[in-house]
Amino acid sequence: MDELNQxxxxxxxxxxxxxxxxxxxxxxxFTHQQIMNILRVSSGFVTKWKQAFLLxxxxxxxxxxxxxxxxxxEVEKQQVNGDKPEQEWPIHYIKLAxxxxxxxxxxxxxxxxxxxxxxxxxxxxxxxxxxxxxxxFLSHFVLHSSHLSMYGTLS
Numbered sequence: 001m002d003e004l005n006q007x008x009x010x011x012x013x014x015x016x017x018x019x020x021x022x023x024x025x026x027x028x029x030f031t032h033q034q035i036m037n038i039l040r041v042s043s044g045f046v047t048k049w050k051q052a053f054l055l056x057x058x059x060x061x062x063x064x065x066x067x068x069x070x071x072x073x074e075v076e077k078q079q080v081n082g083d084k085p086e087q088e089w090p091i092h093y094i095k096l097a098x099x100x101x102x103x104x105x106x107x108x109x110x111x112x113x114x115x116x117x118x119x120x121x122x123x124x125x126x127x128x129x130x131x132x133x134x135x136x137f138l139s140h141f142v143l144h145s146s147h148l149s150m151y152g153t154l155s
Contacts, residue, residue: 001027007058019049019061026050113137 004024011017018039025035027050032043052060081089116137117124124130 003058004053007061013063016061016063019052020058022046023050023053023061109141112141 001024004020004027008017008020008024011020018041022035022039022041022045025038026046032046035041035046036043049061113134117130117134120133123133
């Protein structure tokens, strides 16, 4: 039970937390109906994750799919970049940190755009104005992030 409690306290994904809570409630004597009402899950959900926990411990409650690694094959690199040296390639592959918004440059851009629009909420009377402000922000945007250096030179 201690391992389950530690997993619940450290869990960052709500789906894993719900699984663990269903198991914990079952082990504490709650009925399926009580768990279903509290967590808004089915009886099958409770049974499935209890069995997974009994077979594999907290590892059985974790999400199984972690995404596919993105990459260019050598053939694709050749098709896009030709015989040019790497410094002259029109497209570069930059591996971004998965599930780490603080290190992902795209997330950094969106965060600053959203903050800008939140600060200028009083001007956002119509979607047309919102879109125009959004475009203006991006056209004058310069990304300043302490994490830029980890990706090398960007152009």
